[in-house]
Amino acid sequence: MQNLLFFNQNGRNMKLSYINLYKGHHSGRRWIYRFFYTILILFLFSPNTYSHEAEPVVNINGDFSDAQPGVISGSNDITNWTFYGFDHVDYEIVEDSLNEGNNLLKVSFTDNDGSLDPWSAQAVHGNIQLEEEKRYRISLRLKAEAESTARIQLHPQGLGATEALWAQPVTPGEWNVFEISGFEPNADGDIVAAVHFTHPDNPENVIFYIDWIEVREINPLLPPLSNIPLADGHDKFLGSTSSHLTYWDYYWNQLTPGNAGKWGSVEHEQGVRDWSALDDKYNYSRRHGVPFRYHVLLWGSQQPGWIEELTEEEQLEAIEDWFWAVAERYPDIEYLEVLNEQLPGHGGLPYRDALGGPGETGWDWIINAFQMARDIFPETTKLMINDYGILGNSTNTTRYLEIIGLLQERDLIDGIGVQGHHFTVQGSPNNPRPTERNIQQTLDRLGETGLPVQVTELDIGGNPMLEDLTEEESDQRQLEEYQRIFPVLWEHPSVEGITTWDYRPPGWRPQYEMHLVREDGSERPAMQWLRQYLAGEWTTTGAISENLDNPQKFQLSQNYPNPFNPSTVIRYELSDHTHVSLRVYDTTGRLVTTLVNEAQSRGRYQATFDGSNLSSGLYIYRLETNSYNASRKMMLVK
Numbered sequence: 001m002q003n004l005l006f007f008n009q010n011g012r013n014m015k016l017s018y019i020n021l022y023k024g025h026h027s028g029r030r031w032i033y034r035f036f037y038t039i040l041i042l043f044l045f046s047p048n049t050y051s052h053e054a055e056p057v058v059n060i061n062g063d064f065s066d067a068q069p070g071v072i073s074g075s076n077d078i079t080n081w082t083f084y085g086f087d088h089v090d091y092e093i094v095e096d097s098l099n100e101g102n103n104l105l106k107v108s109f110t111d112n113d114g115s116l117d118p119w120s121a122q123a124v125h126g127n128i129q130l131e132e133e134k135r136y137r138i139s140l141r142l143k144a145e146a147e148s149t150a151r152i153q154l155h156p157q158g159l160g161a162t163e164a165l166w167a168q169p170v171t172p173g174e175w176n177v178f179e180i181s182g183f184e185p186n187a188d189g190d191i192v193a194a195v196h197f198t199h200p201d202n203p204e205n206v207i208f209y210i211d212w213i214e215v216r217e218i219n220p221l222l223p224p225l226s227n228i229p230l231a232d233g234h235d236k237f238l239g240s241t242s243s244h245l246t247y248w249d250y251y252w253n254q255l256t257p258g259n260a261g262k263w264g265s266v267e268h269e270q271g272v273r274d275w276s277a278l279d280d281k282y283n284y285s286r287r288h289g290v291p292f293r294y295h296v297l298l299w300g301s302q303q304p305g306w307i308e309e310l311t312e313e314e315q316l317e318a319i320e321d322w323f324w325a326v327a328e329r330y331p332d333i334e335y336l337e338v339l340n341e342q343l344p345g346h347g348g349l350p351y352r353d354a355l356g357g358p359g360e361t362g363w364d365w366i367i368n369a370f371q372m373a374r375d376i377f378p379e380t381t382k383l384m385i386n387d388y389g390i391l392g393n394s395t396n397t398t399r400y401l402e403i404i405g406l407l408q409e410r411d412l413i414d415g416i417g418v419q420g421h422h423f424t425v426q427g428s429p430n431n432p433r434p435t436e437r438n439i440q441q442t443l444d445r446l447g448e449t450g451l452p453v454q455v456t457e458l459d460i461g462g463n464p465m466l467e468d469l470t471e472e473e474s475d476q477r478q479l480e481e482y483q484r485i486f487p488v489l490w491e492h493p494s495v496e497g498i499t500t501w502d503y504r505p506p507g508w509r510p511q512y513e514m515h516l517v518r519e520d521g522s523e524r525p526a527m528q529w530l531r532q533y534l535a536g537e538w539t540t541t542g543a544i545s546e547n548l549d550n551p552q553k554f555q556l557s558q559n560y561p562n563p564f565n566p567s568t569v570i571r572y573e574l575s576d577h578t579h580v581s582l583r584v585y586d587t588t589g590r591l592v593t594t595l596v597n598e599a600q601s602r603g604r605y606q607a608t609f610d611g612s613n614l615s616s617g618l619y620i621y622r623l624e625t626n627s628y629n630a631s632r633k634m635m636l637v638k
Contacts, residue, residue, distance in 0.1 A: 239291070
C-alpha cells in the first residue's frame, strides 16, 4: 500500500487516497481482491492512520482569489476563465462580505426574453491537467441568493469527459457544494470545467455566487469480482451509457454515449465541431466489439443555439450537413436514434418546419428526417425512434404507434426505443406507478409491429419519491423494484436489449439514487441481483400472483426465453378461482416436475422452470384446471 493522503482545507473534511491494489483483469484472482480489500479496511480504520495537507489539482483562479473586484466586460477579463451570454447575464467579481480577502463570482440573470438555451450562459474554467488511471472529484461551491427554478450544471468537457451534474434544489442564502466524484480522464487527461446556468422557466433577476471550482484525486476504483458482462451468453444485450469507462466492459455489452453525440455538444459554434468526446466512446465500442447506439441526431434539447437564427432553407442545409458529418465519421454505427422525444408535450423540434412541419400526415418532419437518414447512412445502420412516457401509458403508446406505422409504410424504421426512466417505470408524484401488466401490455402492442424493441434509458431508483430514506432502505427499495420491473422487460420476446442510464454516480439525477455501483466501485444489492438473475441463479419459488387485473379467460402463454438454458418462465391466466396443476413432461410422457398443484384465485401468474439438472431436448408443459387444459412445447439447449 502506498500514497495514503488526508487533508482538511477551509473547514471541508475530505479524504484522498491512492492505493495500488491490483491492475489485472482476471476473475480468477478474486481472492487477491478480497485480501487487499480486507487490509485496506483495517488500515483505514487503524488508530495509527496519519494525515497531512494535499494540494488540489487546479489552475490559476480556481477560486477567483487573484481576480480584482469589478464588472467583467468581456469573455477573457479573468485569467483562465471564459464567460458567455453577456446579452442576458451579468458577471462580476465581488468581495465576500463574510470572509475577508475571499472573492466570489456573482452571476445575475437580468434581461431574459425567453430565447436563452441551456448553453448560452456559462462560465468555463480552462485546461486542468489530470493523470490517466486516476480518479478525481470535481467540486463547485455555489450559493443562490433566492429561490428560483434556474439550475446549475457542472460539466467537465474534453476528451473522455461527458458527465454532467445538475444541481439539486438549494436553500437560499446557504453555500452548497456540488460534486462529480469518481471522474476518470482518458489518455489525454486534459479537461475544462464548464458551469452552465440553465433556466427551463426563463427566470429573471436571479443571482448566483460561485466561490470555487477545484479538482482533487480520490481513491482508485475497486474492481468488480467478475470480468464477464452480465448478459454474456444471452441472445439480448444489456448495455449502459459511457460516462464511466473504467471496468465498463466487466458489466455491459452495448454502449450508448450520453451527451457526447448530441448536436449541441459537438457543434456549439456553427462549422466548428469537437468530436473528441464522441470519438472516445465510439472507438471504445469498436475496440471491445460491442454494439454502439448513437444518441441522438435530432432532439428539442441540447441542440446548437445558432440553428434557430437561420432561415428554414439554411436550417435544412445544416441538418443535412450534420447527418453527413456523423455518417462519414462513424460508418459502423449499429443503431441510430434519428429523433428523440417528439410526442406532444415532450419538447418536439424547434426547427421542425425546416423538415416539412406537420404536413399532410401530421408528422411529416419525422418522416422527412428518417428519409434523410435512410439516404445518407449505410444500410447496416438500423434507424430508431426514441421517446419517454410510453411504458404503461396506453394513450402515448397509441400516438407512438401512429408515428411508427407511418415510418413502417415507407420502410424507414428498423427499431423502436422506449425510455425506462424511473418516473416512467416507478411513477412519480405527478405520474401513476404502472403495474407490471401495464408495462407488458405496452410491449405487446409495440411487438405487434414486428419491429424489435429496445428499452433505451433504464434507471430504477432507490428513492424515486425523494423520501428521507437510509442507505439500507434505498438499497432495499431499488432491489425490490428491479426484481419487479426488470424481468418483465428482459423476458418479453420483442425486447432485443436494455440500456441502463448512468450506472455509477452521480448520474443525471443523483438525488433519486439510481446508481447500481457505488462511488468506490462496490455493487449495490440490485446489481448483485442482476448478476444472479442473468446467470440463472435466481429463480421464483413456485408461482407468483401478480394481482394486477382480472383476466377474462384461461390462457397458457409460450414460455420465455425459448429455447432456454438453464431456466425459463411460464405465464398463465385464470379467469376464475380453480384448482391448478402445472406440470412438465419429457417427450416420452414421463413426469419431470410439478411446478404448481394448488387452488388459485382469478389472476395472472408465473412460474419458473429450472432445467439445470436435465439433458438438452424437447419438453412439454401442461396446465390443467377444472375447466381448461392446455399444453405447449419448450426446448432446453445446453
